[in-house]
Amino acid sequence: MSSYFKQLKAELETFRSLSSMSGYVGFFGQEVLRFHSIAGTLVEGGAFLLNESPSSDERYFTHILVRSLLENHFWIIYLFDDPSRSSTRYDELKNSFKRDYLKLLNENRLPHKDKLEPADPSWSSLSSAPDVNSMLAQVTNDYGDRLNYLYFVYRITSFDTHGKSLGAIFQDVFGKTCNFPVLKIGYAIDLIANQYLVVLQDLRKRNEI
Numbered sequence: 001m002s003s004y005f006k007q008l009k010a011e012l013e014t015f016r017s018l019s020s021m022s023g024y025v026g027f028f029g030q031e032v033l034r035f036h037s038i039a040g041t042l043v044e045g046g047a048f049l050l051n052e053s054p055s056s057d058e059r060y061f062t063h064i065l066v067r068s069l070l071e072n073h074f075w076i077i078y079l080f081d082d083p084s085r086s087s088t089r090y091d092e093l094k095n096s097f098k099r100d101y102l103k104l105l106n107e108n109r110l111p112h113k114d115k116l117e118p119a120d121p122s123w124s125s126l127s128s129a130p131d132v133n134s135m136l137a138q139v140t141n142d143y144g145d146r147l148n149y150l151y152f153v154y155r156i157t158s159f160d161t162h163g164k165s166l167g168a169i170f171q172d173v174f175g176k177t178c179n180f181p182v183l184k185i186g187y188a189i190d191l192i193a194n195q196y197l198v199v200l201q202d203l204r205k206r207n208e209i
Contacts, residue, residue: 004193005043011200012036018209024079024090025208031072032196038065039189050186059160062185067157070150071132073192077147078135080199083206096129146191153188156181 008015015036018029042048042065048058079089102119104110130138136151159165159180170178203209 004190004197005039007197008032008036008193009040011197014200014209021209024086024093025203027090027093028076028079028196028199031076035069035073035192035196038069039192041065042185043189048185050184050189052182052184054182059165059182063157063160063165063183066153066183066185066188067161069192070154070157070188073150073195074132074135074154076199077139077195078130080202081139083202092127092129095123095126098123099126099128146194150188150191153183153185156183 012033015029015032018025019033020026021029042050042062048054048062050062054062075093079086079093082089098119102121102123105113105116105119132151132154136147139147156165165180167177170176170180200209
């Protein structure tokens with residue numbers, strides 16, 4: 001088990017307490033618990049190689065599961081990078097949800113709409129949330145190579161998530177077998193865990209928890 005993931009696991013009760021709070025702190029707590037569940041399955045399950053030499057079958061699990069964690073990881077960096085803007089940036093996240101939810105309800109072919117919570121039509125006028133590139137451009141801290149690597153993981157695993165990393169596509173597009181990157185998933189998990197511990201420490205220093 002990675003060192004930072006072990007430290008995060010030791011703080012699990014703290015994150016559970018945070019998850020019951022409202023606002024961006026509650027979002028952070030809940031996302032860390034989700035990270036622990038998904039990453040813990042990979043780290044502690046013992047069945048996955050989390051280096052650069054897994055089988056294709058393993059890659060289908062590890063790359064896709066880590067991709068599911070990265071977008072919210074970037075959101076958390078964005079939310080907590082500048083404490084004076086955390087509330088405003090969390091509003092951007094909520095507005096993103098509102099726009100997506102309204103779009104869901106406006107789909108003509110969507111059945112069982114009566115089972116869902118109603119949406120406010122005014123949500124359509126809300127500003128779009130920044131994409132990952134825009135969020136990271138506004139981050140003021142110097143995260144250096146670790147953030148660059150996680151963005152690389154994010155982009156590569158997006159191909160896996162959408163089923164576009166299959167060898168047949170590369171063969172037909174490039175006319176040869178291609179070595180599309182297999183990623184250091186264990187390293188990526190450790191970087192994410194480390195950042196969540198940093199956020200927790202900062203919240204404690206500011207007496208927000």
